[in-house]
Each structure stands twice: as structure tokens, then as C-alpha cells.
Amino acid sequence: MWLRSEALGLIEESDSNIIMFKKKREEGMFHIGGLSPTREILMLFTICSAQGMVQASLAQGFLPGIMIGEAFGAESTDIAWYPAAYALTSGAFMLAFGRVGDIVGHKRLFVAAWGWFSVWALLAGISVYSGSQVFFDICRACQGIAAAALVPSALAILGTVYKPGPRKNLAFSLYASGAPIGFTLGAVFSAMLAQLATWPWVFYINAIACLMYEGLAYLFVPNIGRKPSSTREPFDYLGTSTIISGLVLFNFAWNRAPETGWASAQCITTLIIGLLLIAAFFPLEKRTAHAIVPVAKIDRDAAWILLVEGLGWSSFGILCYYAINFVIRLRGDTMLSAAAQLSPVPPAGIAASILTSNLLTRGVKPPVILAFSLIWFCVGNIILATMPVHQTYWRNVFWAYLLSPFGMDMSFPAGTIMLSNLVPVEGQGIAASLIATVVYYSQSLGLGIAGVVEVNVANGSVLEGYRGALYLGVGLSGFGFIVGVGYAMRCMRQNKTNPGSNESAEDPQPTPPLAASSEQP
CATH class of the missing domain: 4.10.860 (DNA Excision Repair, Uvrb; Chain A)
Structure with missing residues (x-):
């Protein structure tokens, strides 16, 4: 009996130690409790898939664009609207949805956005029977509104769940890796369905996938970020x-x-x-x-971060659109071939995410990573702008697709972490919407400016027009690199003169320059 009681006591002590260990683990890494490893994995999968689906839907406007334009009898200049309409609304509405998520709850917004995405993807496919390109553009714009709700709510959930540290760095890096993977998968499946079946099936499959993710989001994303009715602020x-x-x-x-x-x-x-x-x-x-944005409280650090992100991602939109059109229109490759050429993007994106997470863990400052990321946007545009029409894929396009994802998956997590750490937990929706607005809106704006350059330098040559647009991408990313280096040097100088300062946006402890002090979690 004595041995039995001793054994039971040891077992109870062991169980209590395990429980205490789990609690300390949660307290050290999470702002919330009760998040088991299984649920954390499923939550991360669903949230990272949101980034992937947003980029996959963008790719659906690039690859089958020529075929869609033929179905509606559109002019060649109208085809750019298929990705641009989507990117325009996804960028323009993100500021609003970041605030909406802070008020009604980020999970509620996240789940509803998947349903909205599914409805308008279905209508985009059905639009072929209307014969109206305007209706199709409206459907693409409404898909962009869904993306505008998904992105800031997903980022705010990550920022609210995780405390600053290696786990949070890894989570944001994994989220960023969803962009190249999603874009590539979206390009491959849209090319395959459009070429082997009909292009509306691209959007029908999209609608089905969004419904599945809506169910996963409802089941596995924790309920966080909703304010009580008595403390909600007016919109x-x-x-x-x-x-x-x-x-x-x-x-x-x-x-x-x-x-x-x-x-x-x-x-x-x-x-x-x-x-x-x-x-x-x-x-x-x-x-x-x-x-909706506390302009009076936005400090210089946030402005620098957003400027660098905007310059880099505007060049990325140019790179994507003209790289795909170059190989299809000038080299005569099929859509499936153009999609297959994107195969280096996912492994490069994963490698970039792992590299970014390791650099952050080893103490490399986010401003340095952000500045360094602009090099890869610039290199990708240089390769495409200078390549001959008839040259093997392995000498130019392969390297552009291999290197440019490092720009995506280093700039996005670095900028997001920096801005996230500038606000308290209850203001994560504001931070997420600001960074996401700049990232997505700048892609659409960059395409518009590139189109103006293309038309004015073409002189009857499609090739010269494309080169002019890609050189604009070189200029934007190159200027972004210069600005990023200047900001990183400014941060390092501030650290030397005032090591305890949070102003450089590098300190992992959140400070409240961007959030209204009256807000409550």
C-alpha cells in the first residue's frame, strides 16, 4: 500500500509538472491558452493557405488572361485588368477590413471572407455565359474584396496568438511562404484547366476550395480579437x-x-x-x-517600412505580369509550359522563409533583412528586361523565378514583424491592414504605371514595350533598395546612440505609436 501510494504520488507530481510545463510554454509563446500542437498546426495551415489562395487567385488573372480576353472579344490592353482589378480592390479595401476585424473579431471576419471568396469565384466562372467583360471584371474586383478581408484578419490572428520571439518569426515566415507556393499552384492549375478543359473551371475549382477552407477556419482558428459590445468603437x-x-x-x-x-x-x-x-x-x-488609421500616431518608422514595401512589391507585380506574357506572346509557349516554368518558385520561397526565420533568430535586424530583400526584386527584373526573345529557359527565366521569391519571402515577414511590434496586441488589425494594403495595392498601381510606360516606349514593338515596363520594375526596386539601406543605417545609428530605444522598430516589445490608447483588448 505504501509503495502504491508513493507511485501514485509520483505520477500525480509528474502530471502536475507536465501541466505546469505546458502552461509555461503557452505563457512564453502565446498570448492565449489552450492551443494544442495539433490545433496550432491546423490553424497555421489554414492561415498560410489564405495567403496561398490570395496569390493563386491573382495568378488566375495572369495565365488564362489571353484566353479569357478572346472569350469576351477584349482588346489586348484590357487583359491587364484581370489581375489589376483584383489587386486594386484587395489593396484599397484592406484598411477598412483591418479595422472591421478589430471591432467584430478577426476569426468571424476570416470565416466570412472565405464564403464571400467562394461566391464571387463561382460568379466569375458563370460570367462566360453573360458575354460581358465588365461583369467579369466586377467579379474579379469582388474576389479582391475577399482577399482584402482575408489578409489582415490572418495577419492579425498570428499577431494576436503569438508573442514576439522565434515562434512568431517562424509563423510569419511560414505565412509568407504561402505566396510563392500559392501563386505557382494557381498558375499551374489555371493553365491546366484553361488549356485542357475551359477557363471557367479555374474559378469553379477556386469556389470549392474556398468552401473547404471556410470549414477549416471555423473549426480550428481560435476565437480572438472581438471586443465586447459595450467597448466597441464607432466605425x-x-x-x-x-x-x-x-x-x-x-x-x-x-x-x-x-x-x-x-x-x-x-x-x-x-x-x-x-x-x-x-x-x-x-x-x-x-x-x-x-x-480607421490613426494618422496622428504614425511615426517615421512605419512610413519608412511602408515606402520600402511599396516600391518592392510594385516591381514584383510588373515582374509577374510581363514574365508570363513574354514567354506566351513572344516565345509562343503554351500556358502549361509557362506554368511549368514557375517550378523553381515554391522551393525558392520555402528556402527564403527558412532563411528569414533563421536570420531573425540569430539576431539579424528586420530593417537589414527588408533592405536586402529588395535586391532580389531588382535582380529578377534585370534578368527579364535584358533577356533575348529566343534563348534557353535555363539562362534567364529560370534564374529570375529562382531568385525573385527571396524578395517576396524576406520583405513581407520582415516588414510585417516590424509593424506588428510597433503596436499593442489589440491593434494588430491596424498593423496588418497597413502592410497588406501597401503590398497588394502597389502591385496593381505598378501594373498601371508599367502599362503607361509600355505604350509610350513600344513604337509598334511589343518587345520594346515589355522591356520598358521591366526597366521600370528595375528602377522601382533599385530605389527601394537605396531607401531600405538608408533606413537600416538610421536604425543602427539609433541603436548605438540609444541602445534601449524602441524607435527603430527592432525591439521585440510592442510599443503603441500606431494604436489609439483608448483601445482595449
């Missing part, structure tokens, strides 16, 4: 409508200019009104108690 409808209208009109002008020209009243009017609305947004937000 800034005036500021939201002002900035969304301004961003849409400004981007619309750039994307319509290649077809109508800058002399058209359509472009001039939308450009001017868009600029006026964007300019009006900032004084409006400073006077609003519950601003």
Missing part, C-alpha cells in the same frame, strides 16, 4: 469611404491610361479627384476620434 465611415474612393480612382486612372491616353477626360478627372480624396483623408483622420 469611421467618412474616412473609410474617402480613402477607398481615392485609392480606387487614382489607380483606375493609371490602369486606363494605356488604352485611353492621358489626354482623355476620363483619366484626368479620375486622377485629380482621386488625389484630392487621398489628400483629404489625412486631415480627416487627424480630427476623428476613432480613425
Whole structure:
């Protein structure tokens, strides 16, 4: 009996030690409790898949674009709208959805976004029977609205679940790896379905996949980030409508200019009104108690981060669109062949994510990683801008696709972690929406500016037009690298003069420059 009681006591002590160990583990890595390893894995899979699906849906506008344009009898300049309409709304609406997620709950928004995504993917496929390209563009824009809700809610969930540290760095790096993997899978399946079946099936399969992810999100993403009804703040409808209208009109002008020209009243009017609305947004937000973006509290660090991200990702949108069109239109490759050429992207993206996580764990500062990432955007555009029309895939396109994912999967987690660490837990939606808005909106804006360059330098040559657009990508990413290096040097100088300062956005402890102090978790 004595031995039995001793054994039972040891077992109970062991169980209590295990429970205490688990609690300490959760306290050290998570802001929430009760997250088992299995649920954490399934949660990460669902959230990383959101990034993958967003990029896969973007690829669906690139690969079968020519075939879709033929179905609607569209002009060649209209084809750029298939990815641009999606990227435009996904960028313009992210600021609003970041705030919505903070109010209604990030999980609720995340689950609802999957359902919205599924509906409009289905309608995009059905649009073939309408014969209306305008309706198809509307469906693509509404898919972009779903992406605008998915991205900031996914990032806010990660920022709310994980405490600053290696685990959080790994989670954001895995999320970033979803971009190249998702884009490649989206390109391969859209090419295969469009070439071997019909292009509407690209969107039908998309709708089915989104429904499946909606179920996974409902089951495995924890309920976090929702404020009690008594503490919810009013939504800034005036500021939201002002900035969304301004961003849409400004981007619309750039994307319509290649077809109508800058002399058209359509472009001039939308450009001017868009600029006026964007300019009006900032004084409006400073006077609003519950601003969608607390402009008065945005410090210089956030502005530097967003500028570098915008320059890099605008060049990435140019790289994607013109690389695919180059091999299809100028080299005469099939869609399946063009999709197969993207095969280096997923392993390169995974390698870049692992490298970024290791660099962060070893103490390399995020501003340094952000600056270094711009090199790979620049190198990818240089390779494509200078390659001959008739040359083996292994001498140019392969290396562009192998190296450019390092720009994606180093810049996105570095910028996201830096901005996430600038805000408290309850303001993660604001941080997520800011970085995601710049990343996705800049891709659409970059395509619009590149289209203007293409039309004006082509002189009747498709090749010269493409080269001009790609050289613009070189300039944008090159300038971004210079700005990023300047910001990294500024951070290092601040660390030397004031080692305890959080101003450099490198300190893992969140400080509240971007979030209203009245907010409660």
C-alpha cells in the first residue's frame, strides 16, 4: 500500500509538472491558452493557405488572361485588368477590413471572407455565359474584396496568438511562404484547366476550395480579437469611404491610361479627384476620434517600412505580369509550359522563409533583412528586361523565378514583424491592414504605371514595350533598395546612440505609436 501510494504520488507530481510545463510554454509563446500542437498546426495551415489562395487567385488573372480576353472579344490592353482589378480592390479595401476585424473579431471576419471568396469565384466562372467583360471584371474586383478581408484578419490572428520571439518569426515566415507556393499552384492549375478543359473551371475549382477552407477556419482558428459590445468603437465611415474612393480612382486612372491616353477626360478627372480624396483623408483622420488609421500616431518608422514595401512589391507585380506574357506572346509557349516554368518558385520561397526565420533568430535586424530583400526584386527584373526573345529557359527565366521569391519571402515577414511590434496586441488589425494594403495595392498601381510606360516606349514593338515596363520594375526596386539601406543605417545609428530605444522598430516589445490608447483588448 505504501509503495502504491508513493507511485501514485509520483505520477500525480509528474502530471502536475507536465501541466505546469505546458502552461509555461503557452505563457512564453502565446498570448492565449489552450492551443494544442495539433490545433496550432491546423490553424497555421489554414492561415498560410489564405495567403496561398490570395496569390493563386491573382495568378488566375495572369495565365488564362489571353484566353479569357478572346472569350469576351477584349482588346489586348484590357487583359491587364484581370489581375489589376483584383489587386486594386484587395489593396484599397484592406484598411477598412483591418479595422472591421478589430471591432467584430478577426476569426468571424476570416470565416466570412472565405464564403464571400467562394461566391464571387463561382460568379466569375458563370460570367462566360453573360458575354460581358465588365461583369467579369466586377467579379474579379469582388474576389479582391475577399482577399482584402482575408489578409489582415490572418495577419492579425498570428499577431494576436503569438508573442514576439522565434515562434512568431517562424509563423510569419511560414505565412509568407504561402505566396510563392500559392501563386505557382494557381498558375499551374489555371493553365491546366484553361488549356485542357475551359477557363471557367479555374474559378469553379477556386469556389470549392474556398468552401473547404471556410470549414477549416471555423473549426480550428481560435476565437480572438472581438471586443465586447459595450467597448466597441464607432466605425469611421467618412474616412473609410474617402480613402477607398481615392485609392480606387487614382489607380483606375493609371490602369486606363494605356488604352485611353492621358489626354482623355476620363483619366484626368479620375486622377485629380482621386488625389484630392487621398489628400483629404489625412486631415480627416487627424480630427476623428476613432480613425480607421490613426494618422496622428504614425511615426517615421512605419512610413519608412511602408515606402520600402511599396516600391518592392510594385516591381514584383510588373515582374509577374510581363514574365508570363513574354514567354506566351513572344516565345509562343503554351500556358502549361509557362506554368511549368514557375517550378523553381515554391522551393525558392520555402528556402527564403527558412532563411528569414533563421536570420531573425540569430539576431539579424528586420530593417537589414527588408533592405536586402529588395535586391532580389531588382535582380529578377534585370534578368527579364535584358533577356533575348529566343534563348534557353535555363539562362534567364529560370534564374529570375529562382531568385525573385527571396524578395517576396524576406520583405513581407520582415516588414510585417516590424509593424506588428510597433503596436499593442489589440491593434494588430491596424498593423496588418497597413502592410497588406501597401503590398497588394502597389502591385496593381505598378501594373498601371508599367502599362503607361509600355505604350509610350513600344513604337509598334511589343518587345520594346515589355522591356520598358521591366526597366521600370528595375528602377522601382533599385530605389527601394537605396531607401531600405538608408533606413537600416538610421536604425543602427539609433541603436548605438540609444541602445534601449524602441524607435527603430527592432525591439521585440510592442510599443503603441500606431494604436489609439483608448483601445482595449
